[in-house]
Every structure is written in C-alpha cells, then in structure tokens.
Amino acid sequence: MLQSKLFSKTTKNLPEGEVAKNAQFLIKGGFINKSSAGVYTLLPLGYRVLEKINKIIREEMSAIDGEEVLMPALVHKKYWEQSKRWDVDIIYRTGKSEKDKEIKKPEYGLGWTHEEVISAIATNFINSYKDLPKAVYQIQTKFRVEPRAQAGLLRGREFSMKDLYSFHTDIEDLDKYYKKAINAYNKIFKRLGLKAVVTEAAGGDFTKEYTHEFQVFNEAGEDTVYYCKKCKFSQNQEIYNNSAHKNCSGEVTAYKAIEVGNVFKLGTKFSEAFNISYLDKNGKKNLVIMGSYGIGPTRVMGAIVEVYNDEKGIIWPETVAPFKVHLISLAKSKKAEKQAEEVYKLLAGQLEESEVLFDDRNASAGAKLNDSDLLGIPLRIVVSDKTTAAKKFEIKNRSDKSAKLINISQLKSLIKKL
Amino acid sequence: MLQSKLFSKTTKNLPEGEVAKNAQFLIKGGFINKSSAGVYTLLPLGYRVLEKINKIIREEMSAIDGEEVLMPALVHKKYWEQSKRWDVDIIYRTGKSEKDKEIKKPEYGLGWTHEEVISAIATNFINSYKDLPKAVYQIQTKFRVEPRAQAGLLRGREFSMKDLYSFHTDIEDLDKYYKKAINAYNKIFKRLGLKAVVTEAAGGDFTKEYTHEFQVFNEAGEDTVYYCKKCKFSQNQEIYNNSAHKNCSGEVTAYKAIEVGNVFKLGTKFSEAFNISYLDKNGKKNLVIMGSYGIGPTRVMGAIVEVYNDEKGIIWPETVAPFKVHLISLAKSKKAEKQAEEVYKLLAGQLEESEVLFDDRNASAGAKLNDSDLLGIPLRIVVSDKTTAAKKFEIKNRSDKSAKLINISQLKSLIKKL
Numbered sequence: 143m144l145q146s147k148l149f150s151k152t153t154k155n156l157p158e159g160e161v162a163k164n165a166q167f168l169i170k171g172g173f174i175n176k177s178s179a180g181v182y183t184l185l186p187l188g189y190r191v192l193e194k195i196n197k198i199i200r201e202e203m204s205a206i207d208g209e210e211v212l213m214p215a216l217v218h219k220k221y222w223e224q225s226k227r228w229d230v231d232i233i234y235r236t237g238k239s240e241k242d243k244e245i246k247k248p249e250y251g252l253g254w255t256h257e258e259v260i261s262a263i264a265t266n267f268i269n270s271y272k273d274l275p276k277a278v279y280q281i282q283t284k285f286r287v288e289p290r291a292q293a294g295l296l297r298g299r300e301f302s303m304k305d306l307y308s309f310h311t312d313i314e315d316l317d318k319y320y321k322k323a324i325n326a327y328n329k330i331f332k333r334l335g336l337k338a339v340v341t342e343a344a345g346g347d348f349t350k351e352y353t354h355e356f357q358v359f360n361e362a363g364e365d366t367v368y369y370c371k372k373c374k375f376s377q378n379q380e381i382y383n384n385s386a387h388k389n390c391s392g393e394v395t396a397y398k399a400i401e402v403g404n405v406f407k408l409g410t411k412f413s414e415a416f417n418i419s420y421l422d423k424n425g426k427k428n429l430v431i432m433g434s435y436g437i438g439p440t441r442v443m444g445a446i447v448e449v450y451n452d453e454k455g456i457i458w459p460e461t462v463a464p465f466k467v468h469l470i471s472l473a474k475s476k477k478a479e480k481q482a483e484e485v486y487k488l489l490a491g492q493l494e495e496s497e498v499l500f501d502d503r504n505a506s507a508g509a510k511l512n513d514s515d516l517l518g519i520p521l522r523i524v525v526s527d528k529t530t531a532a533k534k535f536e537i538k539n540r541s542d543k544s545a546k547l548i549n550i551s552q553l554k555s556l557i558k559k560l
Numbered sequence: 561m562l563q564s565k566l567f568s569k570t571t572k573n574l575p576e577g578e579v580a581k582n583a584q585f586l587i588k589g590g591f592i593n594k595s596s597a598g599v600y601t602l603l604p605l606g607y608r609v610l611e612k613i614n615k616i617i618r619e620e621m622s623a624i625d626g627e628e629v630l631m632p633a634l635v636h637k638k639y640w641e642q643s644k645r646w647d648v649d650i651i652y653r654t655g656k657s658e659k660d661k662e663i664k665k666p667e668y669g670l671g672w673t674h675e676e677v678i679s680a681i682a683t684n685f686i687n688s689y690k691d692l693p694k695a696v697y698q699i700q701t702k703f704r705v706e707p708r709a710q711a712g713l714l715r716g717r718e719f720s721m722k723d724l725y726s727f728h729t730d731i732e733d734l735d736k737y738y739k740k741a742i743n744a745y746n747k748i749f750k751r752l753g754l755k756a757v758v759t760e761a762a763g764g765d766f767t768k769e770y771t772h773e774f775q776v777f778n779e780a781g782e783d784t785v786y787y788c789k790k791c792k793f794s795q796n797q798e799i800y801n802n803s804a805h806k807n808c809s810g811e812v813t814a815y816k817a818i819e820v821g822n823v824f825k826l827g828t829k830f831s832e833a834f835n836i837s838y839l840d841k842n843g844k845k846n847l848v849i850m851g852s853y854g855i856g857p858t859r860v861m862g863a864i865v866e867v868y869n870d871e872k873g874i875i876w877p878e879t880v881a882p883f884k885v886h887l888i889s890l891a892k893s894k895k896a897e898k899q900a901e902e903v904y905k906l907l908a909g910q911l912e913e914s915e916v917l918f919d920d921r922n923a924s925a926g927a928k929l930n931d932s933d934l935l936g937i938p939l940r941i942v943v944s945d946k947t948t949a950a951k952k953f954e955i956k957n958r959s960d961k962s963a964k965l966i967n968i969s970q971l972k973s974l975i976k977k978l
Contacts, residue, residue: 149627149696151685175681178636178668183681186627186696209567209604215633215701216652216718218596234634235663236654236670238705245653245663250596252654263593263601267569278567278604283633283701287656300634 145501148172150185152513163362164444165294167456171516173464180291180299187517188443190464192302195439196281198333198461199304202326206319208279208306213259215283216250221258225415230254232286252285257408257434260307261416268430271311271422275319279306281439295444296362296400306435311420316407316431323435327356327403334442335459336449338402341367341376345406352381356403356437362448363400370394400445408432456518457540465499466560468519472507472526482525485535485553489523492557515540521560523553561883563919566590568603570931581780582862583712585874589934591882598709598717605935606861608882610720613857614699616751616879617722620744624737626697626724631677633701634668639676643833648672650704670703675826675852678725679834686848689729689840693737697724699857713862714780714818724853729838734825734849741853745774745821752860753877754867756820759785761796763824770799774821774855780866781818788812818863826850874936875958883917884978886937890925890944900943903953903971907941910975933958939978941971 150172157176160166165182168174173188184192200210216236222228228251237248253259260278267273284303291299306323310316324340331338338356345353355378357367366379372392377383379396387394413419413430422428443462450457460466467489471482482500489498499519501510507526514522524536524545535553538545548556568590575594578584583600586592591606602610618628634654640646646669655666671677678696685691702721709717724741728734742758749756756774763771773796775785784797790810795801797814805812831837831848840846861880868875878884885907889900900920907916917937919928925944932940942954942963953971956963966974 147625149629149685149694153684155684172685175684177632177677177680178634178638181632181634181636183632183677184630185681186629189628189630192630207565210607211567211604212602212607212610214595214599214601214718216596216599216703218599220596234654234668236652236666245666248654248663250652259595259601262595263603266571266573266593267567267590276567285634300632 143496143499145499146503148186148499150187152516159292160294161292162294162296162444163451164296164447167447167451167516168295168444171456171518174295180288180297182295182298182300182440184440187464191443191458191462192439194462194464195334195442196304199281199330199437199439202330202333203279203304203306206277206322206326208277211260211278211280212282213253213256213280215253215285217253217256217259219249219251221262222251224262225258225412227258232288234285234287253282254284254286255303255434255436256280256282256305257307257412257432258416261412261418261432264307264309264418264430265416268309268418268420271420274309274311274420274430275315277306277308277319279304279435293362293364293444295440296448297364298440301438302440304437304439308433308435309418310431310433311422311428313409313431316433320405320407320433323405323433324354327405327435327437330437331356331358331402333461334446335461336402336442336445339367339369339374339376339399341369341378341399342381343378343404344381351407353404353406355401357397357399358402358445358449359397359399360445360448361398362445363398365399365401367397367399368394369397400441400448402442402445403435403437405435406433408434450518454512455516458518458520460520463518463520465519466493466497466521468499468501468514468517468522470501470510470514470522470524472510472524473530475527475530478525478527478530481530485523485525488554488557489560493560561914561917563917564921566604566917568605570934577710578712579710580712580714580862581869582714582865585865585869585934586713586862589874589936592713598706598715600713600716600718600858602858605882609861609876609880610857612880612882613752613860614720614722617699617748617855617857620748620751621697621722621724624695624740624744626695629678629696629698630700631671631674631698633671633703635671635674635677636668637666639680640669642680643676643830645676650706652703652705671700672702672704673721673852673854674698674700674723675725675830675850676834679830679836679850682725682727682836682848683834686727686836686838689838692838692848693726693728693733695724695726695737697722697853711780711782711862713858714866715782716858719856720858722855722857726851726853727836728849728851729840729846731827731849734851738823738825738851741823741851742772745823745853745855748855749774749776749820751879752864753879754820754860754863757785757787757792757794757817759787759794759796759817760799761822762799769825771822771824773819775815775817776820776863776867777815777817778863778866779816780863781816783817783819785815785817786812787815818859818866820860820863821853821855823853824851826852868936872930873934876936876938878938881936881938883937884911884915884939886917886919886932886935886940888919888928888932888940888942890928890942891948893945893948896943896945896948899948903941903943906972906975907978911978 235248342352373390473479534547653666760770791808891897952965
C-alpha cells in the first residue's frame with residue numbers, strides 16, 4: 143500500500159509517563175495509540191501485526207483440535223459466585239447504568255478469564271464419555287484491574303487473550319493433551335520468533351502440581367526465572383528451590399523474563415463448581431477433568447518489540463512484520479520515479495499488494511530512512527536517482543548493518559523468493 | 561469436519577424467557593449459548609457464520625479504502641466528557657475495583673460507539689489537507705444498557721459492531737464518500753442475502769439532514785418503515801411525513817423492519833469537540849468534516865435467521881453458511897459406510913475440509929435429518945444402504961422441498977462446481 147495514504151504517521155511525541163520501551167517504539171512508529179493507562183488502540187500497522195500473530199495461534203490451535211468460539215466480556219455475577227471468584231481484586235464490575243454515576247450492586251464482572259463461562263456451557267454438551275475429549279478456544283478481549291499499568295503492551299488493563307479449555311475423562315487423557323498443548327505452544331513461539339522457556343510455576347488454587355509458564359528472558363520482564371542452560375531446569379522465582387536442581391553440573395542463573403503463555407491443569411475445580419459430569423462405559427457418573435491454556439497476543443506483540451529492536455527502532459521477525467517489503471522512493475527525477483513504480487508493480491505482482499509498503503511521500507531521504515528503521519519492516523528496497531543512473535537497486539535487511547546494490551535480474555530473483 | 565467431534569449438539573431445551581425466533585433457532589442448533597439476558601457466546605458453528613459475515617464486510621470496507629484498527633472497550637470518562645456524552649443512559653460505567661462491591665466515581669464507560677476515541681486519535685495524524693481524506697474501521701465488541709433485551713441477537717447488551725469513520729476537508733468530499741459507503745453497504749447486504757432498503761431517518765444530535773438506515777422488512781423488526789415500492793420512498797416512522805411522498809402514484813405501506821446498518825454525516829460535531837483541524841492550501845485552519853457508518857455483524861446474523869427459516873430450522877444463504885455441504889451417513893452396512901467416507905474425501909479434496917460437515921454419528925436417520933434441517937447447511941448429501949445398493953446419492957438443497965437421486969458422475973460434477 144502507499145505510505146502517503148496510511149492513516150498513521152511516525153511521531154517523536156510520547157504520552158506522559160509512557161516508560162516502557164515496547165510502547166515507546168510502537169507509539170513512535172504509529173502502531174498503537176495510548177487511550178489511557180494500560181489501554182491502547184491498535185492502529186492499522188499494529189492491527190496488521192496482531193492479526194499475523196493471531197493467524198499463527200489459530201493454525202496451531204486448530205492443529206490440536208481446538209474449535210474457535212467467542213465468549214462475552216459481560217460475565218454475570220452468578221458465574222463468578224458459583225466459582226467463588228466474585229470477590230477478586232482484579233475484576234472490573236459494572237451493571238445497571240445510574241444517572242448519579244455511582245453503580246450499586248453491579249451485575250457483571252468483565253471477563254478477566256473464562257473458566258466459569260465455558261464450564262457453564264460445557265454442561266450442555268458433555269454427558270457421556272463419548273463426548274470427550276473436547277477442546278475450545280477463543281481470541282478475545284480481557285480486562286484486569288492493574289493499579290500500575292506502566293509496561294505498555296506487557297501488562298494492560300485491557301488486552302487480548304487466546305484462551306483454550308480442554309475437557310477429559312481422566313487425568314491420563316488430560317496429561318496427554320497437556321503435552322500436545324505444550325508442543326503447540328513451542329511451535330507458536332518458534333514461529334513468532336520468540337525463544338520461550340518452559341518454566342515450572344505455582345499452581346495457585348487450581349492444582350498441587352506445578353503449572354507451566356512460557357518465559358522469554360528479557361530485561362523488560364516482570365518475572366524472575368531460575369534457569370540452567372545445561373539441563374533446561376527452569377523455575378519461577380516464586381517456587382524456586384535450589385535443591386530441586388539435581389544430578390546436573392550446570393549452573394542455575396536468574397533471568398528477568400516476560401511470561402508469554404501458560405498452561406494449567408485445572409483438574410476438577412470448575413467441573414465440581416459447575417457440575418460438568420459424564421457417564422462412563424459402565425454408566426457411572428464422573429466429574430470431567432479440565433485444562434486451561436493461555437497466550438496473550440497483545441503481550442506477545444510487546445514482547446517481540448522488547449526482544450527485537452535497536453536504537454533506531456523495531457526489527458520485526460518476518461512472520462509478524464506488518465509488511466514484507468518496504469519500498470522507498472528517493473526519486474527526484476521522473477526516470478527514477480518511474481523506476482520505483484515499476485518495482486512496486488513487480489512486488490505487488492509477486493506478493494499481495496497489501497504486503498508491500500511503498501513510501502511515495504514527498505519527504506526528505508533522511509526522514510524516510512529513519513521512518514523505515516523505526517517501522518522495522520524486514521526488507522528495504524531503495525530507488526533513487528543515483529541507483530537508477532547506475533541501473534542498480536539498493537537493498538538492505540533491517541537486521542543488516544549495511545545496504546548493497548543489486549541489478550535488475552538479481553532484484554527479480556530476490557522478489558521471486560519472497 | 562466430523563460432526564461426532566463437534567463441541568456443540570442440537571438441543572430442544574431453551575433458556576427461560578427466550579422468545580426471539582432467531583435466538584431460539586440458533587440455540588437449538590448449537591450456534592450460540594445464552595450467558596445472561598442480551599449476552600451470548602458464539603459457539604463454533606455461530607463463530608463460523610460470524611467470521612463469514614465479517615469477511616464480506618472487511619472486503620467491502622477495504623474496497624472503499626478503509627484501514628482496519630481495533631479500539632478499546634474501556635473508554636476513559638475524559639473522552640465522554642469532552643463530547644458531553646458521559647451522562648447518557650445506555651453507557652455501562654466501571655472503574656477501580658472495590659471489595660465492597662460498590663463502584664464509586666467510575667473511570668470508564670464501556671464503548672457503545674467510538675467517535676470520541678477515533679477523534680482523539682485523528683488529531684495526531686491529520687494536520688494538512690494532504691492528510692485527507694482518511695477512513696478507518698474496526699469490528700469490535702460494543703456494550704449498551706438495554707433494559708429489555710429480548711430480541712436475541714437483534715438487540716443485545718453486548719454485541720459486535722463494524723464502525724467506520726471518515727475524515728474530509730469539506731462537505732462535498734464527505735458527500736462523495738457517503739455515497740461510496742452506501743454503495744458498499746448495498747454490496748455487503750446483497751452478498752449477505754439481505755434485501756436492505758435505504759431509509760431516511762432522524763439525524764439526532766449530529767445533523768439537521770436525514771441520516772440513512774438500512775432496513776430489512778421483517779415481522780421481528782422493532783422499527784416501522786413507510787415504504788413505496790414504486791419510487792423507493794422510504795422513511796422511518798419517527799420522521800415519516802406523508803406529504804414528503806410526492807410526484808408518485810405508488811402507495812406507501814408500513815412495514816416492520818430490522819435496522820442492519822446506518823450511515824451518518826457527523827459534520828463537525830466531533831472535530832469541534834476534539835479540535836481535529838487541518839491547514840488548507842492557503843494555510844488557513846479548518847475543522848475536519850466527519851462521517852460514521854455502522855453495521856452490527858451479530859445483529860446481521862440474527863436478521864438472516866429471521867428472514868431465512870422454516871418450521872424445521874434455519875436456511876442459511878450460501879455466503880454465510882457455517883459449512884457448504886452437510887454429508888450425512890445413514891449407513892448400516894460396511895459398504896455404505898465406506899461409500900460415505902469416499903464422498904467425504906471427494907468433498908474434502910474439492911473444498912477445504914472445514915467446509916464439509918460429515919455426520920458420522922451413531923444416531924437414528926430421523927435425528928440426523930432433523931438436525932440437518934435445523935442447522936440449515938445449503939446442500940445435503942445422504943449416503944445410505946439403499947442409495948449405495950442403487951449406486952446413487954441423495955442430494956437436496958435445504959431450500960428445496962424434496963430430494964433427488966444422482967449417480968456418481970453427476971455427483972462428481974456437482975462437487976466440482978462447489
């Protein structure tokens with residue numbers, strides 16, 4: 143698409159108090175807009191990145207038999223009361239609108255997780271062992287009261303979440319699916335360009351076993367993980383026990399880390415509260431065993447920016463970049479201008495047109511190249527009077543230090559491989 | 561996909577007080593689940609329909625240069641105060657969580673529309689006439705206080721909305737785009753199988769001119785529209801003036817109607833409140849002229865069900881059906897069973913596998929055929945011992961009264977055309 147038409151522009155202005163690097167780069171680049179603390183709009187560039195992340199997640203959820211649903215944000219208090227979670231601190235409550243601007247006895251808690259809703263639904267469809275196993279997921283907006291919301295997309299008051307729920311006849315079947323889900327998560331993070339370390343963490347209310355988090359080691363992270371490179375031992379600080387690292391001569395090191403996903407064995411906590419039961423082969427009634435599995439797509443986007451950047455801006459992995467190619471015209475002559483347009487046509491012929499950003503703006507070379515570094519599109523192609531005169535094209539990967547000149551046939555074969 | 565694996569099942573049980581036909585069919589078919597009054601979950605079948613509706617909308621929005629964004633649901637009260645809409649009755653307010661379960665001085669109004677948010681954003685990117693026109697849209701969840709939420713998907717407390725906003729230098733440019741948007745809406749509703757009549761309606765606060773609604777004539781509708789078939793005169797009851805129907809010998813008739821879309825000329829209402837201005841060619845500062853354009857995808861889904869049904873269930877238009885083909889095995893013999901599996905392979909080879917629902921369940925013929933009518937998939941193919949013995953296949957369009965038998969070569973050529 144033409145950069146001159148793009149809704150957003152790059153900016154040097156940051157909202158007051160925006161200290162997180164991910165939010166700073168994303169705001170400067172015009173990917174997101176800060177609406178209020180911990181609440182952001184995804185502008186066209188940011189929405190493109192988010193949808194690429196979501197597409198990868200959907201493909202891997204589908205591969206482990208997840209069926210997509212969409213649950214509501216307005217979760218009636220009857221659900222929270224049933225699981226005894228109406229009183230939690232992090233829930234936003236709302237209800238009947240009152241002109242006096244005070245809300246008394248709110249009726250809804252905005253969904254910060256959906257175990258309650260999916261459990262109530264599951265009772266309608268699970269009756270027999272023949273109905274199991276089942277897995278459903280959604281990519282949906284979640285709300286959590288965060289007193290300090292200063293980490294940009296890493297910790298918002300409103301954020302997107304992929305939550306998968308699975309239902310099983312017994313622990314063995316849950317264990318099997320749990321491993322499949324971990325495997326799917328490893329694939330997802332690999333495709334997203336993130337090195338996520340499977341880390342043991344506390345089970346909270348749900349389970350006496352450990353749960354597992356997917357942690358990306360990075361200074362912006364709010365977690366601390368104790369990790370041994372040699373044997374892959376990894377525990378969240380909250381449960382870390384030095385004596386658990388046994389039979390290994392490797393060293394355990396503490397890392398700051400961003401939690402990008404987690405998997406929980408819920409056991410019967412919610413099937414008990416909501417009475418999700420099934421008849422087994424012998425006609426005996428049993429409680430269903432559940433698992434729950436989360437990834438935050440907007441947090442993932444923030445994590446990718448924290449991991450992939452330099453002083454000039456973002457360096458998107460190819461799989462999630464808003465565009466595959468940034469074509470920049472620095473043409474002053476008609477001849478070079480025409481050349482740039484021809485390259486745009488070549489690119490649009492090979493890729494979808496929507497995968498090429500063509501900087502056709504009337505701006506200085508410096509401004510255009512700086513913007514390109516800030517936006518972080520993987521491949522940059524520059525057409526100028528100079529390159530046109532030399533019958534060359536300047537190409538540069540965002541992650542490379544310097545550009546190189548190639549001729550038309552080299553350009554064509556490069557484009558063919560995109 | 562295999563129907564035996566599907567998360568949902570059909571049901572005869574309806575939640576108490578569910579009187580709307582669209583919700584009744586959709587709940588019975590396992591498309592949606594009622595969470596509380598006016599709040600629904602989209603189950604896998606319903607989510608598939610919604611995504612098909614959204615895809616059509618996205619294509620037509622993109623065709624009129626709409627760029628997709630995603631705005632938040634938590635809209636800080638500062639925005640509503642700036643446009644003097646914090647006090648409206650339909651807004652759900654929330655804020656800091658309080659353990660005492662009362663919320664005093666809420667900070668957020670849940671977005672029931674997003675003129676405020678997009679206007680605040682636009683000030684960052686619109687400075688010059690060169691930045692105009694611009695159009696952005698989102699498909700996002702909206703919240704409105706509805707004291708009576710009894711119309712199923714036609715009027716929810718939580719529902720999905722496509723909202724498009726456009727920005728222009730002057731009224732002429734807005735008028736031009738407004739016509740383009742109406743044209744795009746006509747295309748959308750045509751593709752969705754809905755006959756939507758462009759109807760004049762009151763401008764409310766926004767404009768002294770009429771706005772335009774897209775009305776589908778149907779008894780389930782909550783609006784009344786006065787319409788002349790001959791000259792296409794159409795006015796909402798709230799503004800209807802008999803004397804406005806001039807120079808036409810046709811008759812004006814009152815119809816109940818479902819509003820599935822609307823378009824507004826906002827003028828400078830929000831650009832004034834948020835100070836969205838631009839410098840014109842002479843360096844003079846002017847206010848931006850805005851338009852806003854809505855379609856409710858979940859309401860559209862409800863409207864389609866209200867229009868397309870019979871006593872047995874839903875009759876989905878092909879463009880939004882959850883699957884293109886419903887393959888039903890009534891096989892008792894191994895031979896017929898194998899035959900059904902072969903047809904499934906044929907279909908999956910031609911279509912995406914996800915476009916075929918294969919009823920492989922162990923259930924009676926009656927149950928399977930009744931479920932098929934309820935689900936409303938456009939093309940049904942039945943394989944039974946009888947059809948297999950006769951080397952035939954039974955096919956029936958959901959909208960046809962009777963089935964017919966075809967042979968394998970006819971089946972193959974039918975499948976090729978899918």
